[in-house]
Amino acid sequence: MKAVILENFGDEKNLKYVEDFPIPDIREDEVLVRVKAVALNHLDVWVRMGALAVKPELPHILGSDVSGVVEKVGSLVKNVKVGEEVIVAPGLSCGVCYECQSGRDNLCKDYDILGLKSKGGYAEFVKVPARNVLPKPKSLSFEESASYPLTFLTVWNALVRKGGIKPHSRVLIWAGSSGVGVAGIQIAKLFGAFVIATAGDERKAKMCKDLGADVVINHYEEDVVKKVRGLFKEGVDIVMDHVGEATFWRSVECLKKGGRLVFFGTTTGSKAEIDIRYVFVREIELLGVYMGPRADLFKITELFERGLLKPVVDKVFDLKDAQEAHRYLESSKHFGKVVLKVG
Numbered sequence: 001m002k003a004v005i006l007e008n009f010g011d012e013k014n015l016k017y018v019e020d021f022p023i024p025d026i027r028e029d030e031v032l033v034r035v036k037a038v039a040l041n042h043l044d045v046w047v048r049m050g051a052l053a054v055k056p057e058l059p060h061i062l063g064s065d066v067s068g069v070v071e072k073v074g075s076l077v078k079n080v081k082v083g084e085e086v087i088v089a090p091g092l093s094c095g096v097c098y099e100c101q102s103g104r105d106n107l108c109k110d111y112d113i114l115g116l117k118s119k120g121g122y123a124e125f126v127k128v129p130a131r132n133v134l135p136k137p138k139s140l141s142f143e144e145s146a147s148y149p150l151t152f153l154t155v156w157n158a159l160v161r162k163g164g165i166k167p168h169s170r171v172l173i174w175a176g177s178s179g180v181g182v183a184g185i186q187i188a189k190l191f192g193a194f195v196i197a198t199a200g201d202e203r204k205a206k207m208c209k210d211l212g213a214d215v216v217i218n219h220y221e222e223d224v225v226k227k228v229r230g231l232f233k234e235g236v237d238i239v240m241d242h243v244g245e246a247t248f249w250r251s252v253e254c255l256k257k258g259g260r261l262v263f264f265g266t267t268t269g270s271k272a273e274i275d276i277r278y279v280f281v282r283e284i285e286l287l288g289v290y291m292g293p294r295a296d297l298f299k300i301t302e303l304f305e306r307g308l309l310k311p312v313v314d315k316v317f318d319l320k321d322a323q324e325a326h327r328y329l330e331s332s333k334h335f336g337k338v339v340l341k342v343g
Helices: 042-049 149-162 179-190 202-211 224-231 248-253 276-281 296-305 319-330
Strands: 003-006 015-018 030-039 065-073 085-088 125-129 133-135 170-173 194-199 215-218 236-241 255-263 285-288 313-318 337-341
Touching: 003 319, 015 319, 030 085, 042 319, 065 125, 065 149, 133 296, 149 179, 149 236, 149 255, 149 296, 170 179, 179 194, 179 202, 194 202, 194 224, 202 215, 215 224, 224 248, 236 248, 248 255, 313 319, 319 337
Parallel strands: 170 194, 170 236, 194 215, 236 255, 255 285, 313 337
Antiparallel strands: 003 015, 030 065, 030 125, 030 337, 065 085, 085 133
16 A cells, blocks of 8 residues: 655654555454545654654554545444545544543553554555544545544543633633644634634734634744733633643743643643742642543534534645655644645
């Protein structure tokens, strides 16, 4: 099959397009999906660079967010049939442990993400457990459908499950033009919250406002903490931070007493200094987020089908141009998702 393989860890030049990679063999409880589109995530970059503690065996295939058509099903599979258009839930778990059966599969001790350790969707075919396949929204293209599973699932967990967002909540979202930023603005507005987003230029700021952000702060030119405190002297209820080292403490400073910092991702580094006294005296909650329960993806997909959430695809590249797509993602020029067209 055609695929883009990671031969060695490092820059994007280690991604190689091939046409003779073996098609995966499926087990009786698995599904083989003919990939139509796969979205890029910063996770792809971190895995490619070998920057994570967990490293896959090489050669490896990246890609967590997949949409496509069912090509083959195992003998035990009953929930999906050959020819159906589907999306893939990117979180992989054992399915039988206490956490999995309690609906918290993202806490499974064997948890993996498609394209992290297991081979992902930068290929003509990908195999996944049958429980990881959901019907594709009929109203969306394959490229649009590939744009939302990982980001919206993570943000739903952050804002809804962990953040406890309410209609009266005041929410700060860093880097509103990113994939998770786009998800954050939309989900926060869906719940009726007041949304402050940050962006790096006027074009991105306007697009954040078009998505529903009430206020947009230029995080390169303005003091975000001062600006937030100017809007709300006591601070905001929730801050969603996926930037990491460069913003972590500023996120804490933006919170009101009893506020919640929901965080994931370390784009600018993974070390952060905090004043512990400030945190406990103000009863601030620091809540780590890692993906989210697979079940939430059913509700998120329904919201896309109803038009209450919308995909934001910035640019589509052909599979063979994966190197160029990675360079574009790392340039931070995009607003929303970068997608590879496969089928």
